[in-house]
Amino acid sequence: MVQERVRVERRLSAILAADVAGYSRLMHNDEEATHAKLTALLARGVEPAIAEHAGRIVKNTGDGFLAEFPSAVEAVRAAMQFQACINELAISEAEDARILFRVGLNIGDVIVEAHDIFGDGVNIAARLESIAEPGGICISQTVFNHARDKVAFEVEEAGEQTLKNIARPVHVYRIITDPHRRTVTPKPEGPALALPDKPSVAVLPLTNMSGDPEQEFVSDGIAEDVITALSRYPSLFVIARNSSFTYKGRAVDVRQVGRELGVRYVLEGSVRKAGNRIRVTAQLIEAATNNHVWAERYDRDLADVFAVQDELTEALTIALTPAIADAELRRAMRKPPGSLDAWAAYQRGLWHLSKATADDDETAEQFFRQAIELDPTFGGSYSALALYQLQAAALYQKLDLRDAQRSAETLARQAVALDGADAEARSCLGWALQARGEADDALAEIERALSMSPNLAIAHGHRGATLIFAKRPKEGLTALNACLRLDPRDPYLAVRLLHIACGLYFCGEYEASIEAAKRLIRSYPDFPMIFRWSAAALGQLGRTTEAKEELEKAVSRAPGAFDMYVRKRAPWFRPEDHAHLVDGLHKAGWKG
Template structure:
């Protein structure tokens, strides 16, 4: 059993002496006697909580329910911002025992279960439920399989309903719970000023406001306006209630603490419906120019959050059976298959993108993704005629733009469709329009980088591709980004670096055939004949149609001089064509 006090730092900040005295009394008068009564013992205290072990899961559950009820009775009249409430996690597992501690996966999982429990609540694993359900009278709420921090496999989590009156708050009378939008939705709550200095309030408010502004530029996110999310300022809130009242799936909460010339910002992203922690981070900065630091913190927070939300949405979509997918989930499933960079997965991705369009013809993401799929399958696997794919992809991209002219992803997709026809100037114009709307849109930076590389500006292109990968390290198109980096380095004459980049692709995507062409050409330029010959054989045998398209012929987006440069390296590698 792992337990801690919810909001302990906030309680200590409000009244350190009263919090310490109250916690000490609850542990001595309630928790410790109940644990001993049921045959358990406290292994160690953790400052704001404890770790205990029991001879059986049944006794651990009885203990937790008993002391949680008793603590609730003792504290129910306390002010909400002063109330002490434990969160408890219970798991079964083998442990490594030392004199003052226990270790092992079983302990780690219990600690993570405690982290997703509500204040005053208890979370248990499937194994605990199986052991205790017929021996202790309780109901559970199934929270589903959850990915817990530093735990390799998802854990099926159940919340014990101690008493119906202690369930999470329901919406206020007359206020209906808002329906969730058809894309990931997030509310950024005002950050708590932990500095004890009212003058620092503008810093904590400023960080939250800037994060709201930055996130609102992501076309894939639905972001609640400041005026709504800031109504929770100064209140102890339940993220589930926030989710219901604002109609959002995710809630970002955080704090700002200033000490001397240093500032610390902590933030955590929580899935409102389950209270599951999706992402958390801490940032420490020197406080020289407050506005520069605020800008830096905002960029760091939004850069980390957007991929975290995308990853959470992808996991959520993958848990749904295909027949129950909505348009957004079908789109996410398609992106997952596209990220595998194999011919079969590309074909599966197409089915999901078409399903997304069928389910919601007004969802622009389905059209954009299907367009990118068509360009990719024609360029990488030659499964579609290139000219046919170019026309179809451009039409799909224009359909996405017509649905929403401010959709930055649609604009970027249209730019990529123009690039495929060799219209670099038009492509860059559309991509720049996308970035003016959403400056941190990773896919737009990726399209810009590749367009610049094939437009004779490879150094600028490489910088844009690095930005793309930094903004979204799990980009579904990562294999293609890395392929373009290898090509860009080759065009810069940095052949050794191109080889390193090519090997990175081969390690991560061993079934991706396109990289061997650049690998062979770079080895040829460096006069490494044995390695170059082996790479050349793979370039021809693994993708003969692609070799014809890019080497024997010239793709529309290749400049003649760049094509000649590639052919030169391949001839040095031993190609006789």
């Protein structure tokens, strides 16, 4: 039986896609005010302009809308009308509170349903909107051809643009809604600077919104300190102050900044003082796409300006590095395996390592080795491979422990030899020495790493575990908590939680150790190493029935680990710490 084809309604339409630039940041700053203001702008500025030019709003999208028109001419007129109205109203607003729309216009054959339209023409309009500037309008070549002799407007030619998920490049024009726009965003001359082989960021001078020239040193000081702090991270390429401060006092397009400085990310923001309060807003933007990666607002009492400056610098730095790492991981995961460069392969390896399973660990090793083959001069791959080897031996018994220790130390020393100022390499070397039981030498290397990069999360993690097994568990727990604060998505999070449970046990805080073990099991149910610690802690508390259940899991799920750590003693365990663990397990019912 031949199924009858369902007829769909199609028509040729001019499609307008619009959304609010920085909507998430605006809602984060003030949800109710933003919602009320957006509703008013739609009702007073947008909807009348669309209706006047024979258009209709097909659907609202929370922070934007999709509209269609029977004519490209009317679509352009409507867009220019409501953008002029909204841009004029925004002039009186504080910069960090302005609602500005980005608009994309295209012509296409669309599939029509009651409350939506579909098709490539719609998708292209949406992609054009995403590359428009706040307050701006991007149009396709087709729209330009239809409207240029019928509507009075000026354009900048943006050339052929490759738009996400659109098969063929689209020739794009930007309608000049601001006559001063040409001087603000001149067309780039020559090719853009090549991006470095690791995440790159430019910190622009923060805008002083206080109207008080004396506050200029505060905004400049925060930006300078953030540049200095980020420069200490070996995994980042940070543009120097002299270059990023050339944009001071200028209205800039972050895409232009990205091209001119050769960076993937741009941090911009503002500082506002009101009475004895100071507010700093900041947003991290991916330069090529103008997409917001991260945004935050900080409010502080201005009792001691220098203390506040230090506090704000620390808060910004702590928030930025995980945000950049997360953005880089998402970029790496989108790439097909055949097109990975060394940095992307390294990121893919860290992602698998973070899963804390034996199979994922083996996959991580393959990516780390691939990264070394692609770029033998990138020290991060050697450090990561060293940490994998130690983890594979200590957690899963996939490698002989002594062989892994020797190999990991060699790899860590290779990473240090490639760059002696690489704090991550120094920290990795310290961890390799800790695995051999050389706690003093390990701490010396890790402390050296932290002197280079005080907020390096992995170094705090290595320091914490080393102190826990060096008769300083309280200090170790403090360092581990600092690690988790600095990097809540640490690829080694499962190991950090394990070491916290160990440290609490050594401190005699058995209830807290059990809670830490539960936290680890909830997040990583297949992680094999925690059950002996929960069994020992339950044994110490006399909770025999529960202790026996955990002891059975410890023996059955990870027999190799139980043998290595309980029947024998790992090199980094002090005899008295090993005896403390065994005592708890005997109380849990172990007969060994």
